[in-house]
Amino acid sequence: MAKRPAYVILGRGRWAQKMRPIISGEERNVVSIEETRQNPSENEREYVERHAAAMKASGAQIAWLCVLPGRHVSLMIQAAIDAGLHVVVEKPWYGSSEDTRRLQSLARSNDRVIAVHFEYLVLDEVERWRADYYPGTACSFGGRYLLSRPNHLGLPAIDNLGCHLLAIREYAVPSAEVAEIRCGHNFPDERLVWIDRNEHRLASIDLFTSSERIIQKFMKKVEAALDGAAFPFDLEFALRVAVAVNSYKNRGPV
Numbered sequence: 092m093a094k095r096p097a098y099v100i101l102g103r104g105r106w107a108q109k110m111r112p113i114i115s116g117e118e119r120n121v122v123s124i125e126e127t128r129q130n131p132s133e134n135e136r137e138y139v140e141r142h143a144a145a146m147k148a149s150g151a152q153i154a155w156l157c158v159l160p161g162r163h164v165s166l167m168i169q170a171a172i173d174a175g176l177h178v179v180v181e182k183p184w185y186g187s188s189e190d191t192r193r194l195q196s197l198a199r200s201n202d203r204v205i206a207v208h209f210e211y212l213v214l215d216e217v218e219r220w221r222a223d224y225y226p227g228t229a230c231s232f233g234g235r236y237l238l239s240r241p242n243h244l245g246l247p248a249i250d251n252l253g254c255h256l257l258a259i260r261e262y263a264v265p266s267a268e269v270a271e272i273r274c275g276h277n278f279p280d281e282r283l284v285w286i287d288r289n290e291h292r293l294a295s296i297d298l299f300t301s302s303e304r305i306i307q308k309f310m311k312k313v314e315a316a317l318d319g320a321a322f323p324f325d326l327e328f329a330l331r332v333a334v335a336v337n338s339y340k341n342r343g344p345v
Contacts, residue, residue, distance in 0.1 A: 227264025
C-alpha cells in the first residue's frame with residue numbers, strides 16, 4: 092500500500108486513549124468513534140448497519156476495536172468488513188468457533204485482513220524461538236505475566252494476560268507442553284516466558300524489559316498484510332489461543 096492507511100478507533104476507554112497518540116505518532120491519520128454501545132431499541136442488524144455507515148464515513152482503511160470482549164466485537168468486525176475496512180481486534184477473543192469461521196470466511200471473500208492484537212508475537216526473540224525451536228516437540232513451556240497495577244478491566248487475568256503467554260507458545264512452540272502459567276494483578280511486575288527440555292532451560296524472554304516498539308511493529312505487520320504479506324495472527328489463531336487458555340483453566344485453580 093503506497094499511501095499510508097488511515098485508522099478509525101472504536102471505543103473511548105483507557106486503551107482507546109492510549110492507542111490514538113501511538114497511531115498518530117506513526118504519521119497515520121486517526122479518528123475515533125466513541126459511542127459503540129448498542130441502543131436499547133436497536134437490533135443486531137441495525138447495530139451493524141449503524142457502525143458500518145460510521146466507519147465508511149470516517150474515510151479510514153483500518154478499524155481498531157479498542158473495546159472489551161463480547162458479542163458486540165463480532166458485530167463490529169462484521170460492520171467493518173461490510174464498510175470495506177480491515178480490522179484490528181484486541182485480545183482476548185471470546186468468539187465461538189462458528190463465529191470465528193464465519194467472520195474469517197467473510198474477510199477472505201472480501202479480501203480484508205482481520206488482525207488480533209497479540210503484540211508480543213512481533214518481538215525479534217519470539218521470531219528466533221520459532222526459527223530455532225518450532226514446533227517445540229519434547230519441550231515444556233512456562234510463563235508469568237504479573238502486573239503491579241489493579242485490574243481495571245475486570246477480566247480474568249488468565250484470559251487477558253495469560254493469552255499473551257499462550258499466544259507466544261501457539262506461534263513459536265505449539266507442541267510444547269504447558270508446564271506453568273501464572274498471571275495476576277497487584278504483584279511486582281514480571282513478564283517472562285521460557286522453554287525447557289529435559290529439565291534444562293533452553294531459552295527465556297523477558298517481555299518486561301524489551302525495548303522494541305511492539306505496537307508500532309504490529310501496525311507495520313498489519314499494513315504489510317494489506318499488500319499481500321502473510322499475517323498469521325487472525326481469528327483462527329486467536330481461537331486456538333483461547334482453546335489453550337481454557338484447557339489450562341480446566342486443569343485446576345489458576
